[in-house]
Amino acid sequence: MMKLYDFTIAPNPRRVRIFLAEKGIDIPLQQIDLMQGEQFSEDFSKKGPLNDVPALELDDGSCITQVNAICRYIEALYPDKPLFGSTPKEIGEIEMWDHIAFMNGIGAVAEAFRNEAEGFVDRAIVGKHKHAQIPALVERGRKRTLNFFSDMNDRLKDNEFVAGNRYSVADITTLVAVDFAQWIKLEPSADQEHLNRWHALVSKRPSAQA
Ligand SMILES: N[C@@H](CCC(=O)N[C@@H](CS)C(=O)NCC(=O)O)C(=O)O
Incomplete structure (x- = not known):
């Protein structure tokens, strides 16, 4: 089961949420409160190199960060309704x-x-x-x-x-x-x-x- 680390008001996680909505895919969200500094917690620091959201946790526990990388991964998994183009x-x-x-x-x-x-x-x-x-x-x-x-x-x-x-x-x-x-x-x-x-x-x- 994949999980998306998110922070509702932040712009970059919203890009992934919109992408998922366009694809019709539902992924559980977990909030990382950037105002409380949760991105610097010991646990979240292990998720990616830049302490940023969004981060997509895969079934094997590994994480992909950076909006473009996450969306390309999703597009590769769910190629219907391509949002990165076809030709x-x-x-x-x-x-x-x-x-x-x-x-x-x-x-x-x-x-x-x-x-x-x-x-x-x-x-x-x-x-x-x-x-x-x-x-x-x-x-x-x-x-x-x-x-x-x-x-x-x-x-x-x-x-x-x-x-x-x-x-x-x-x-x-x-x-x-x-x-x-x-x-x-x-x-x-x-x-x-x-x-x-x-x-x-x-x-x-x-x-x-x-
Ligand atoms: N280049 C990154 C940008 C991610 C980014 O800037 N995320 C912001 C939220 S919009 C963040 O995590 N900020 C953490 C902080 O300010 O410490 C991407 O494509 O994912």
Whole structure:
């Protein structure tokens, strides 16, 4: 029986929950309270190298961490309704846009948030190593987030979904990035009509509630 280590309010575990919901797969969840520092407990430290969630525990007790790795494992187990594409071109394009959404979307918001939030002193980078907050990165992260909105608005002008004409894991990562931006009080502007059209569309899918 697999188990997913999760923290409901955190953005990265939500990516896996949405992925599972799209696939119609139910996996028991166990909360790791990041605000209480449970990710640094002796037990959870054995689960993966970065003390982060999500982490997927397999039947043999081993764990896979990192959203992309977990979702690829699930996709390999349950290839129906592929979310990483079917043809070589689709696979390449989905990977490309998923990576962009993680780096320039989730990465940008995290940069602004973690370098400012009080609870993240010396925790500006995920993991057990201490990294001081750098105040200048707050403004940079915010600027990068706004650039991400603008780039995705351009992308979605001629594409129904982020990686083309079908819903994929790149939509999941982009949705979570846009919603995560609320943590730094940013959202797409009203005139970013393509991004707003797409956001309303993917938010309506039942999986978005996961
Ligand atoms: N690159 C990682 C990102 C995971 C990540 O950043 N997880 C956050 C929650 S959204 C975390 O576990 N943070 C632990 C901490 O802040 O100490 C992945 O793909 O899974």
